[in-house]
Amino acid sequence: MKYESQGVAKLYFIAAIGLFVGQILFGAIMGLQYVMGDFLFPEIPFNVARMVHTNLLIVWLLFGFMGSAYFLIPEESERELYSPLLAKIMFWIFLVAGALTILGYLLVPYAQLADLTMNDLLPTMGREFLEQPTITKIGIVIVALAFLFNIGMTILTGRKTVITLVLLTGLVGLAVFFLFSFYNPDNIVLDKYFWWFVVHLWVEGVWELIMASLLAYVLIKVTGVDREVIEKWLYIIIAMALISGLIGTGHHFYWIGTPDYWQWLGSVFSALEPIPFFMMTLFAFNVVNKRRRDHPNKAAVLWALGTAVMAFLGAGVWGFLHTLAPVNYYTHGTQVTAAHGHMAFYGAYVMVVLTMISYAMPIMRGQKAANETAQKLEIHSFWLMTISMVFITLFLTVAGFVQTYLQRYSDEPQSFMVVQEQLATWYWLREAAGVVFLLGLFLYIYSFFAKGKEVEFVEE
Amino acid sequence: MSVQLSETEPKLLPGDLAIWFFIFMELLVFGIFFIVYAVMRSQNIELFNEYQLTLNRELGMANTLLLISSSYFVVRAVHAIRGDDVNRCVYWLYAGLAGGTGFLILKAVEYSDKFSAGIGLGTNTFYMFYLSLTMFHFLHVVLGMLILLAVVIKAKRGAYSADNHTGVETGASYWHMVDLVWIILFPLVYIIR
Numbered sequence: 001m002k003y004e005s006q007g008v009a010k011l012y013f014i015a016a017i018g019l020f021v022g023q024i025l026f027g028a029i030m031g032l033q034y035v036m037g038d039f040l041f042p043e044i045p046f047n048v049a050r051m052v053h054t055n056l057l058i059v060w061l062l063f064g065f066m067g068s069a070y071f072l073i074p075e076e077s078e079r080e081l082y083s084p085l086l087a088k089i090m091f092w093i094f095l096v097a098g099a100l101t102i103l104g105y106l107l108v109p110y111a112q113l114a115d116l117t118m119n120d121l122l123p124t125m126g127r128e129f130l131e132q133p134t135i136t137k138i139g140i141v142i143v144a145l146a147f148l149f150n151i152g153m154t155i156l157t158g159r160k161t162v163i164t165l166v167l168l169t170g171l172v173g174l175a176v177f178f179l180f181s182f183y184n185p186d187n188i189v190l191d192k193y194f195w196w197f198v199v200h201l202w203v204e205g206v207w208e209l210i211m212a213s214l215l216a217y218v219l220i221k222v223t224g225v226d227r228e229v230i231e232k233w234l235y236i237i238i239a240m241a242l243i244s245g246l247i248g249t250g251h252h253f254y255w256i257g258t259p260d261y262w263q264w265l266g267s268v269f270s271a272l273e274p275i276p277f278f279m280m281t282l283f284a285f286n287v288v289n290k291r292r293r294d295h296p297n298k299a300a301v302l303w304a305l306g307t308a309v310m311a312f313l314g315a316g317v318w319g320f321l322h323t324l325a326p327v328n329y330y331t332h333g334t335q336v337t338a339a340h341g342h343m344a345f346y347g348a349y350v351m352v353v354l355t356m357i358s359y360a361m362p363i364m365r366g367q368k369a370a371n372e373t374a375q376k377l378e379i380h381s382f383w384l385m386t387i388s389m390v391f392i393t394l395f396l397t398v399a400g401f402v403q404t405y406l407q408r409y410s411d412e413p414q415s416f417m418v419v420q421e422q423l424a425t426w427y428w429l430r431e432a433a434g435v436v437f438l439l440g441l442f443l444y445i446y447s448f449f450a451k452g453k454e455v456e457f458v459e460e
Numbered sequence: 461m462s463v464q465l466s467e468t469e470p471k472l473l474p475g476d477l478a479i480w481f482f483i484f485m486e487l488l489v490f491g492i493f494f495i496v497y498a499v500m501r502s503q504n505i506e507l508f509n510e511y512q513l514t515l516n517r518e519l520g521m522a523n524t525l526l527l528i529s530s531s532y533f534v535v536r537a538v539h540a541i542r543g544d545d546v547n548r549c550v551y552w553l554y555a556g557l558a559g560g561t562g563f564l565i566l567k568a569v570e571y572s573d574k575f576s577a578g579i580g581l582g583t584n585t586f587y588m589f590y591l592s593l594t595m596f597h598f599l600h601v602v603l604g605m606l607i608l609l610a611v612v613i614k615a616k617r618g619a620y621s622a623d624n625h626t627g628v629e630t631g632a633s634y635w636h637m638v639d640l641v642w643i644i645l646f647p648l649v650y651i652i653r
Contacts, residue, residue, distance in 0.1 A: 232478045240485055259582040268492055275485055
């Protein structure tokens with residue numbers, strides 16, 4: 001570790017992994033509820049489990065992004081973090097607020113939670129992924145502002161690199177677009193329209209900048225390839241991501257009551273969204289092939305390459321699968337969406353955070369890379385989680401196509417629940433793959449504690 | 461010997477390879493848009509023909525000339541830097557930028573005319589394509605000008621010379637793409653019936 005203050009990232013990473021476990025546990029519960037509807041009812045109904053599963057994902061990714069920023073920025077800026085203390089305080093505020101929110105979801109009926117948190121003063125609750133009580137949302141804004149202040153001061157008073165500037169742009173965008181979660185118009189069309197300003201412009205807009213810059217940073221570190229080469233790619237990737245992603249928001253506006261030109265704009269632009277992901281894959285493999293050194297942290301290199309490939313498959317290919325308006329007319333909101341959601345989030349954002357953790361964690365623990373046994377276990381966990389996620393996606397895709405056909409395309413369309421019963425086999429298979437994923441995650445965590453022979457490396 | 465030969469061979473592409481990836485993708489985007497336009501036109505020929513007549517062809521023609529001249533000026537800038545003449549290079553780039561600015565002004569006049577007539581994306585399919593295609597191109601002109609401006613700034617700092625002017629070629633390549641797209645877009649949307 002070059003700068004002592006980079007160490008605050010460790011807290012964030014540990015919390016991220018802890019919440020990740022929670023997310024997957026609730027995923028497994030929900031997966032079972034698909035086929036055993038009354039499992040854990042009435043303690044944890046499906047809608048609550050779903051809310052916890054998706055909210056935990058977002059929260060732990062935010063922890064991951066913040067941790068990554070705290071680790072990366074001092075080193076890139078060549079100075080200590082502006083205020084490590086502020087970073088620590090914000091960590092605890094965010095963790096406590098997050099934990100209280102999740103407990104609120106689990107212990108109190110949602111309507112009562114809304115009352116308790118005085119939602120009627122500024123109603124923002126009750127919308128998918130933005131279910132957080134208004135006070136939690138305000139808390140998120142405060143934490144985000146403090147975080148941006150902290151890293152902004154570090155970046156602006158230190159060495160400015162393309163990576164830190166792209167990362168900062170992404171993080172500022174993340175905070176700005178979250179503000180739309182406070183806008184809750186009565187008109188349901190407008191409500192949905194601006195809801196996507198948070199949801200879409202995060203994952204298909206500014207988060208891509210965060211992802212690209214984190215990936216670029218790790219690739220510079222593990223390959224020793226010239227910064228100029230990597231920065232050039234970064235520029236082009238983010239330009240394409242923004243051109244396709246911003247207007248690509250239109251692919252959510254097909255059927256919500258917006259003008260029909262969105263079917264054209266949404267189809268054309270979102271069809272191009274795979275391109276920046278494809279470029280990221282080319283970029284990652286190119287850079288690793290041109291590497292100037294063999295970094296002892298093989299696990300981190302694998303995670304970085306895995307991110308590029310899986311993001312392209314999950315976000316790019318599986319997104320394209322149902323993005324064109326004529327296709328989406330049939331597949332909208334079916335399990336095809338769930339398939340895409342799973343692989344895209346895992347491939348793009350889960351994996352990029354795990355890449356950062358894989359690279360940074362050993363350094364924060366005073367090593368250049370984890371010991372040989374630990375790396376071996378981590379690599380096994382990479383394959384377990386990644387392959388099981390591929391299977392989750394494939395099973396859900398099949399379920400989605402069967403669902404689309406039976407419910408919407410066949411000559412005698414059947415009702416939702418009748419169709420769901422016929423998908424049970426695929427849901428069971430998905431649940432099995434989900435359990436393997438959970439085991440992979442446990443193995444991943446265990447790898448941090450595994451003892452073994454220290455890796456050898458030659459310092460240049 | 462053969463190694464020496466390959467070193468003196470002219471480069472396949474002027475400018476940085478990365479910009480060519482970008483240009484390729486941009487052309488792909490516009491290409492898809494043009495095909496979609498053609499398909500939709502073939503299904504609504506009367507509508508497209510009727511509303512095409514409401515477009516201002518004179519301004520469109522003036523804009524075409526502006527962009528073509530501007531591309532020429534940028535070519536002169538590349539030639540100037542190849543002759544190691546930084547000042548001349550900067551002047552030609554300014555001329556190119558002036559062409560771009562003129563384009564933006566005329567386009568703004570055209571849009572304000574249409575908007576004040578109450579025309580928007582939702583008016584009909586023809587206007588939807590007219591507005592989204594030209595506005596998307598408009599944004600590319602802006603981006604192209606920003607790139608040229610960055611080249612100007614770097615040139616003034618003395619970053620380019622006869623031996624090292626990839627950056628100028630890179631900016632010029634992108635600018636030609638912006639020009640090329642307009643040369644297809646203008647007849648397609650304004651003229652062909």
